[in-house]
Amino acid sequence: MSGFRTIIIATIALVGVSQMQAAVAFAEIDRQWRPQLSEKILLLPPKHMNDAIEQDFSKSGLAQNMTSVETQLFDQVSAIGQLKQNLSRYDEQEQIEARHQIIVGKKTYIELLGQQIDLKRERLHTKLGLLKRLDRNLSSDTAQQKVASDVAQLQADAKSRIEGISSKLREQIALEPLTKETNFSKAFDKNMAAISALKDAIASHRMQSRLGLDSGATKSDMLRQLMLDTEADLALIGIETELLGHMAHLLSLDAMALAEDVAAQSFTVATKAQTYSSPSDAVPLFTQ
Amino acid sequence: MKKIILACLAFAIAGGAAVSAMAGSLENLERERALAIAALLDSTIDVEARWNKLNLSTARLADLEVMVINDKSLKSTYSPRVKHALSNYELTFLAHASAEDYKSIAAHWFERIGLSTDQLMASRLAK
Numbered sequence: 001m002s003g004f005r006t007i008i009i010a011t012i013a014l015v016g017v018s019q020m021q022a023a024v025a026f027a028e029i030d031r032q033w034r035p036q037l038s039e040k041i042l043l044l045p046p047k048h049m050n051d052a053i054e055q056d057f058s059k060s061g062l063a064q065n066m067t068s069v070e071t072q073l074f075d076q077v078s079a080i081g082q083l084k085q086n087l088s089r090y091d092e093q094e095q096i097e098a099r100h101q102i103i104v105g106k107k108t109y110i111e112l113l114g115q116q117i118d119l120k121r122e123r124l125h126t127k128l129g130l131l132k133r134l135d136r137n138l139s140s141d142t143a144q145q146k147v148a149s150d151v152a153q154l155q156a157d158a159k160s161r162i163e164g165i166s167s168k169l170r171e172q173i174a175l176e177p178l179t180k181e182t183n184f185s186k187a188f189d190k191n192m193a194a195i196s197a198l199k200d201a202i203a204s205h206r207m208q209s210r211l212g213l214d215s216g217a218t219k220s221d222m223l224r225q226l227m228l229d230t231e232a233d234l235a236l237i238g239i240e241t242e243l244l245g246h247m248a249h250l251l252s253l254d255a256m257a258l259a260e261d262v263a264a265q266s267f268t269v270a271t272k273a274q275t276y277s278s279p280s281d282a283v284p285l286f287t288q
Numbered sequence: 289m290k291k292i293i294l295a296c297l298a299f300a301i302a303g304g305a306a307v308s309a310m311a312g313s314l315e316n317l318e319r320e321r322a323l324a325i326a327a328l329l330d331s332t333i334d335v336e337a338r339w340n341k342l343n344l345s346t347a348r349l350a351d352l353e354v355m356v357i358n359d360k361s362l363k364s365t366y367s368p369r370v371k372h373a374l375s376n377y378e379l380t381f382l383a384h385a386s387a388e389d390y391k392s393i394a395a396h397w398f399e400r401i402g403l404s405t406d407q408l409m410a411s412r413l414a415k
Contacts, residue, residue, distance in 0.1 A: 152363040155362055158357050176343050184354075
């Protein structure tokens with residue numbers, strides 16, 4: 001019976017551990033950036049589009065992860081700085097220990113920086129993916145718009161012709177004794193006047209130029225520019241990785257220098273420990 | 289049970305009728321234009337009645353034509369019927385096109401479909 005109880009307890013413990021691992025795994029998954037933005041983002045003014053993407057990122061687990069790593073990096077830098085500042089105050093043995101601590105600190109810093117670069121790369125790849133998806137949707141919309149543009153062009157042509165003759169036709173209709181001006185005609189004139197006034201106000205609004213609206217750049221141009229910027233950031237990440245490699249190289253040289261210093265110190269102790277006599281030292285004993 | 293089925297059928301038919309009753313601006317224009325042409329060709333009415341009817345139709349057509357050129361929903365339509373209608377400005381926008389030509393709707397329409405006096409005189413009888 002006690003054996004059965006042991007099996008039950010062991011099973012419960014195993015299930016508990018596996019659930020904990022699952023929770024850890026989920027926590028890892030949650031530390032990703034899954035953009036929640038839809039194609040409606042394309043309706044935003046150009047300058048606000050990038051802001052919206054960055055805002056979406058700032059809410060993600062990846063952003064929290066990056067902020068946490070950044071805090072750790074800052075702490076590490078201040079700890080290394082502190083140790084370096086106090087290095088001259090220590091005696092020889094303590095200096096060796098302090099240099100060892102600095103090297104360990106630098107190693108941790110490089111590891112954290114490498115992690116941060118990976119996270120940065122992940123962020124940029126996700127952003128690039130989002131921008132490409134938006135561009136694909138925009139391209140398909142543009143293709144549909146091209147099909148409809150023939151109809152739109154015909155309608156625009158008809159509109160320009162009708163607008164040119166409209167006032168004359170209405171004069172003719174008004175001259176007829178039995179026909180009077182329709183309600184639609186009156187309301188249409190009133191609304192068109194209001195629309196014209198509003199269009200003038202929109203054109204002269206100061207935010208019109210600030211938001212970059214109607215600046216001639218299409219949405220696809222804007223998306224392409226954002227993609228270009230993201231690609232440039234990714235290229236910078238490559239350079240940062242190279243920089244990190246040089247840092248690691250320098251750190252390994254520092255570690256070798258420390259090891260050599262420690263070894264030299266030990267050799268000095270060893271050489272001081274024992275001196276052996278030579279027959280030449282005893283020659284005076286025989287000659288005098 | 290039969291009552292429920294009948295009610296459902298009635299509801300579906302009423303819904304379908306409501307949908308089909310929704311006409312676009314171009315359909316309304318075409319309907320009014322058809323009425324105007326019907327009045328033009330109606331041999332049972334006298335000249336004065338025809339004149340009055342065409343005057344009323346001209347006012348309505350003028351409004352409907354303005355509605356069609358300002359209808360943004362047409363831009364997203366890929367229907368060849370819409371494209372055909374907009375391509376034939378002279379026959380679709382009868383009121384405005386006739387005003388452009390300084391002619392009545394009747395004269396403009398007859399001319400455009402090839403029924404002007406000159407064209408009729410130039411035609412020959414054939415078996």
